[in-house]
Amino acid sequence: MELLDHLLLGFSVALSFQNLFYCFVGVLLGTAIGVLPGLGPLPTTAMLLPLTFTLEPTSALIMLSGIYYGAQYGGSTTAILVNLPGESSSVVTCLDGYQMARQGRAGPALAIAALGSFFAGTVTTLFIAGFAPALANIAFMFGPAEYFSLIVLGLICAVMLASGSILKALAMVVLGLTLGLVGTDVNSGATRFTFGILELWDGLEFVAVAMGVFAFSEIMANVMQKQDRQILSGKITNLWPSRKDLRRAAPAVVRGTLLGSILGTLPGGGAVLSSFTSYAVEKKLSKTPEMFGKGMIEGLAGPESANNAGAQASFIPMLTLGIPANALLALLIGAMMIHDIQPGPQVMTKNPELFWGLIASMWLGNLMLVVLNLPLVGLWVKLLKVPYGVMFPAIIVFCCIGVYSIDNASFDILVAAGFGMLGFVFAKLKCEPAPLLLGFILGPMVEENFRRAMLLSHGNAMTFLDRPLSLALLLVALAVTIVVSLPHVRRRRGEVFVGDS
């Protein structure tokens, strides 16, 4: 069976010493920053991106992806022990996980979270392996009009499913698209929006933008505050959950995995959406919904599995269509482009070792995480005690070095500073930065496909509606817009979503 062949290829790539090493580094780092509140996988990926340039593209992607799903594991540890969500997707874990810890059941909580996540990771890896080739086959039927409509769909979903004001998020996307146009226009050679600055002829450096608007902005939020963390230390004995726990958690894990796999594949979906939805579903299905928030194990097992499944499933549209579902995956796309790999359906045929190697390493990464997390809990707790006054200068310095190392240009560091200032303004105005980054990375793609589609249709804009696939995609985008704008849905959205990064 072809699937077995692909998986064998994948494992042969992933099990090389080098790739195992980078996978380990990635998940270890991911767990560490997942544990630390205030530093998320997005700014970390931005920080490490320049340093992966010297690596093999497969190794680079393995490490960076490891950071992404590793952070989901780490985030749950802090959520359970300290009631502080290390990641936005761990917010839901705080609700019941921390309560379980307060009842002296921190061990089982951590174990269920880890095991549930591992189950989800395994199933989703198989899901990706089975589903992705089929999706890529469809993608070969895509022309520029379809790509344009797909990107539009992706951006609209990302906006609609994110938190906060929809209109402002839309405006941020459009602003991002515009910023993506800064530099030399490939088609005509004209320089746009460069204001005579030579360094801008190649456009704004996206790592600089990402760091400014995420990492630096995050520091600004935390630096002047008093750090106040009560850590539920004291021995975490009795790590293993009881049979009753396992029996109750198992169906929740399966449900969470299913939910995460599906929601993660949608453009705009991912870990956060999956975990929140899973919590809502578990609460609805439970016979004792009023007990949720007081230490219900289903409220922990479901979302934990869902966020891991969602994080991995969100790789599908990225790997098969070249469309990133969220800002972090957009950075990974950037990494691929820098290594001269054109993201899209042809990645599977032209770079099969990359594609299948990455998928296989995701499963290996999950395995490493289960083995790592449970014994190393004590270490992670110690990490939380590092004072912020030491942490944030480190982040600043690492970011600056990272940005500089891309082009040996101090100008890029200044760009990051500028976007740090903008990040401050956006935060104060409650404008979400993630849609901006998404638009920024996709801007050139949108314009190029739009141009080509119009060229092929001799200037006829109806081509986007005449071609059936393109029309279908645009209709879905419209449907999503309408559904999310309905007042009933709008209210529920407000109470479920907290933030996205």
Place this chain on the structure above:
Amino acid sequence: MAIPNWRDLIAGAMFAAIGAGVVIIALGYRLGSAARMGPGFFPIMLGVLLVVLGIAIAAISFRSSPEGEPAPHSFKGMLVVVGAVCLFAVMLDWAGLLLTVFVVAAGSSFMSPESSAAKALATGAVLTALCYGLFIWALGVPMPVFPSI
């Protein structure tokens, strides 16, 4: 509502202003035709869209109330971070990595509320050593290490 949602009002005005600026600048680029779009075509479309969205956001702000809590970002925090990063950018090429990291790390650490001069200097020293070990020795990133006088 008599009191508009200030955040949204300012945000809307900001988007509209940026959009208008984009359109004005893009009008200076060659437009081309729909079939053969010049460099100005798409930016103008985006600029117009931005203006429309900005006006919509500003208009709706008169009827909505501020959402959620104010962002915890402090102005002083912004100055510290942006200042530190700009200092880094300016210093790196002539002062080299070691001196730059030390000054920026110690300086910014000193600015945090729970810090002291001793802690700041220690942080600076540790980070300098760490950066040297990681970026220069282990990863071999090409960058100026020592001051070039």
